[in-house]
Amino acid sequence: MRAPTQAIPGYGIRKLAVVASRQVHLVRHGEVYNPDHVLYGRLPEFHLSPLGRRMAQAAADELAARERPVAALIASPLVRAQESAAPISAALGLDIRTEPRIIEPRNHFEGKVMEKAVKNPINWPWLVNPLRPSWGEAYRSIVARMTEAMTDAFALPPLSEDEPGDVVMVSHQLPIWVTHLAIAGERLWHDPRQRRCNLSSITSFEQVDGAFREVGYSDPAAPFLESAVDVGAV
Template identity: 35%
Template structure:
C-alpha cells in the first residue's frame, strides 16, 4: 500500500517591533530568533532519516515562510550534494498562504490603530467561526486541495510544506474532527513546528498524524 507523507512546517518568529497583525502584508521577515528557530528545525529534518529523504519543498509565497524554507533547503541540499543527488528547489504555492484577515495592519495593544477599538471588535462575533476574513472552511479547503494533489503526485514519497499557523491547524482539525472550526486560542502549532501527515495514496485516508517541536528551546 503506497503512502505519501506531507510534513507541514510553521515558519519561525517574525520581526515585528510594532506588534502589528501583519497577515499577508509584505516586508515581514524572520527575526534573529526566528532564523535560529528555522535552523533548529532544518537541522532536525536533515538529521532525521525519516525526513531527510524528501523529494520536494513547497512554501507559502510570503517572506517569513520562504526564509524558513530557505534554511531547510540549505541543509537538505548539503546532504544531497554529499550523496551525489541533484539539489531541490523551493516551489511557492498560493494555496499555502496566510489566512485573509480584515485586521491586517492593526496593532495589538491600545491607542490609535489598535485592534481592540470598537470598530474592529464588531467584526468578532464568534472565535470558532471567523467573521473577520476567510472562514476556517475556506482555509482548510485550499490546503486540502493542495494536499490531495500532492498525495497523487508524490506517491510513495515525502515532501515538506512551509506554511502558517491557521492553514496548518485548520486543515489538521478538519482531518481529525471532520470540521475545520476551532477555538484559535487552542491551536497546537508552535513556531517552526512540524506536523507530519501520512496518507494512503489509493484512498486518501489519513494513516497517521505526528507532531514535533524542534525549536521549543530556541530563544
C-alpha cells in the first residue's frame, strides 16, 4: 500500500505514516476421514482424509499468497483442526497455539449416524428445541466463547509498531457460522444445509471501534468439494 501524502505549507509534500489493520481469519478444517458417516463432534482420533489434507494445503497456500504478515496461528485442540493448521504453520513459519475456546460444541448425537438417530424415539427429547439447540451447546454460548477468543486474538502483541500482523484461527463449521450470524446481526438458529462455511474456507474479520466486522470470505478448497464424501454439516 502506498502511503498517503499531505501538503505542509513551507515544507512541500510529506508521507503520512500508515498503520495496518489486524485481521482475524477463521479457517474451517478440511474433510475428515469418516467412512461410517457418524457425527464425530468432539470425539478423538477423527483425522483428515487425504482429500482433507489437500484442502488444508489449499487454505495455507491462499493465506501465504495474500502476503499479509501473520503474528499468530491458533487452532482448536481437536485433531482435525490441528492437522489443518499444520500446512499453515509450515507456510507461514509459525508455531501452532492451541485454544480450547474455538473447539466444536458438545453434541448429544456424537458417535451416532444422524439419519438413524432422529428416527429413534429415545432420541426425540433431544430434538424438541432446534432454536437453542436442545441437542447440544446453546448457540449463544458458542458465540460468547468464540468472540472472547477473537477479542484476545486482536489484543495479541503486534509484529512491529506499524504492523500488527494478522491472526489465523483454525476452528469448525458451526462455531464459525454462528459467529458470522451474530456479528451480522442475524438470528442464530438456522438450517445447517444453508451455512456458507465450506471445508477449509476462510472467513475474515476486523475490529472497528471495538466492534467486529466481517471483511471477507474465500473458498480456496472449492475445486475439491465435489469429491468430498464428508462435509460435516449437522
